[in-house]
Amino acid sequence: MTNRFLILLSITLLTLSGANAQLWKIDPNHSSIMFNAKHSGISFVNGRFMQFQASVASGTPADFTGAKVTFTAQVSSVSTGAEGRDEHLKSDDFFDMGNLPTIDFTSKSFIKSGGNTYEVIGDLTMRGNTKEVTLTANHIGSTKTKDGLDKVGFQLFGSVDRNDFGVSGAVSSVAPIIEILCNVEMSEQN
16 A cells, blocks of 8 residues: 555656646747858858747756757748748749648757756657657756746757658759757747
8 A cells, every 4th residue: 555655645746746847938039040051162141930839848057958949930031132032932843831830849859968057859840741850958057027927948959851841842952951050049938
């Protein structure tokens, strides 16, 4: 009977700790989701998504080990500074926005790899294809909002092979490896 009680108590405590996990919300006015693509083998074109949402469950200003991240970018908001190129990226040649309007990421693990650096592994979905990716997240720092809530900053980076996701237009001029850089500011939610 004692072992059953201990098991039940452990399960209850784990459930309660998950239910009370700290929730963080991205501040889109102080965050950016960017990408960099090599063009014609001689230069880079960079772009960003202007509309996105993200949230993080768990974590403290000092340690985000075990945090759960969800992220969605609106393909319609892609911006490279050239309207014609942006429309091409939204087309069936690249993101196929008409059928698949979002890019989504859900983390599987958020593990401290040293100092203020974390390894974030998760599923990235683009153009209806989901692949596991690994990103590096550097915890830049923490502060308080004017309301006394905690605020944290991260920079995430990594790369993906766009062909793995079926985003394979302009094969002769755009390199397959796309660099990702995200600057993120998040505030705790009440």
